[in-house]
Amino acid sequence: MQVVRTVAEFREARRRLPAPVGFFPTLGYMHEGHISLVERARRECASVVASIFVNPTQFGPNEDFSRYPRDEARDLAMLEGAGVDLVILPSVEEMYPAGDVTRVRVPGLSEVLEGKRRPGHFEGVTTVVAKLFGITEADFAYFGQKDAQQLLIIERMVRDLHMPVTVVRCPTVREADGLACSSRNVYLSPEERAQAVALWAGLRAAEAACGAGERDTDRLRAVCREQIEARPLASIDYLSLADEQTLEELHGLVERPALMSLMVSFGNTHLIDNITLHP
Numbered sequence: 001m002q003v004v005r006t007v008a009e010f011r012e013a014r015r016r017l018p019a020p021v022g023f024f025p026t027l028g029y030m031h032e033g034h035i036s037l038v039e040r041a042r043r044e045c046a047s048v049v050a051s052i053f054v055n056p057t058q059f060g061p062n063e064d065f066s067r068y069p070r071d072e073a074r075d076l077a078m079l080e081g082a083g084v085d086l087v088i089l090p091s092v093e094e095m096y097p098a099g100d101v102t103r104v105r106v107p108g109l110s111e112v113l114e115g116k117r118r119p120g121h122f123e124g125v126t127t128v129v130a131k132l133f134g135i136t137e138a139d140f141a142y143f144g145q146k147d148a149q150q151l152l153i154i155e156r157m158v159r160d161l162h163m164p165v166t167v168v169r170c171p172t173v174r175e176a177d178g179l180a181c182s183s184r185n186v187y188l189s190p191e192e193r194a195q196a197v198a199l200w201a202g203l204r205a206a207e208a209a210c211g212a213g214e215r216d217t218d219r220l221r222a223v224c225r226e227q228i229e230a231r232p233l234a235s236i237d238y239l240s241l242a243d244e245q246t247l248e249e250l251h252g253l254v255e256r257p258a259l260m261s262l263m264v265s266f267g268n269t270h271l272i273d274n275i276t277l278h279p
């Protein structure tokens with residue numbers, strides 16, 4: 001695996017890689033969920049490239065940019081073990097050189113749910129992902145379904161800007177009790193970690209209710225909420241049942257597949273998860 005830190009070095013190495021090239025962008029601090037994306041890219045592409053970059057523009061002023069977990073040596077060992085050919089670890093100055101002003105914004109989808117709680121977050125994500133797509137010139141890019149809103153926004157950006165890359169949706173990888181794998185899970189105390197199963201318990205309860213014939217959107221949200229409120233350390237930031245494509249909140253009866261998504265806080269740690277309900 002070749003490791004580079006500049007765009008010029010990346011482009012030089014990228015020229016020698018056989019197509020198709022699969023790309024896996026990451027903030028680092030790898031976990032099983034990340035590795036499953038790399039493994040999928042490995043199966044589907046002749047070459048796999050990755051980026052490790054804690055992108056400052058997607059963190060708000062009071063968020064965890066400076067304390068976001070980082071472990072470069074471990075990340076590189078995991079990427080190499082999973083079969084990555086080339087990885088770029090750019091500096092902030094490399095990605096946002098002096099005078100950098102261009103931003104990519106997907107209005108509407110970026111302003112609801114997580115975007116409402118984290119103003120500017122998705123503009124930071126789409127800007128850095130657009131830069132990374134430009135640098136890597138990948139044929140396929142792999143993203144996890146845990147960040148369902150991010151995925152929808154990136155798909156819309158790719159479609160609207162005619163970017164020559166295919167976005168591949170990958171299923172959420174979960175820990176044994178159902179908690180979605182996330183680099184932020186390390187922030188949880190043992191008590192919080194035990195109660196963090198609430199997110200998946202709530203989503204599964206709503207799925208079971210839907211499977212048993214419940215169609216009332218308020219009732220489905222309530223079934224999920226009850227599970228979370230049963231855990232005293234959990235506090236709901238949002239709980240949404242929305243149209244899968246537009247993310248418009250649903251009212252009345254659910255009649256087609258819908259995205260139930262939520263953000264739940266344990267102290268200063270905000271966890272997200274989602275499930276598609278199939279009425």
Ligand code: PAF
Pocket residue numbers: 025026027053055058125128129147150
């Ligand atoms: O999902 C992430 O890890 C990040 O938002 C991404 C896509 C790597 C952009 O920084």
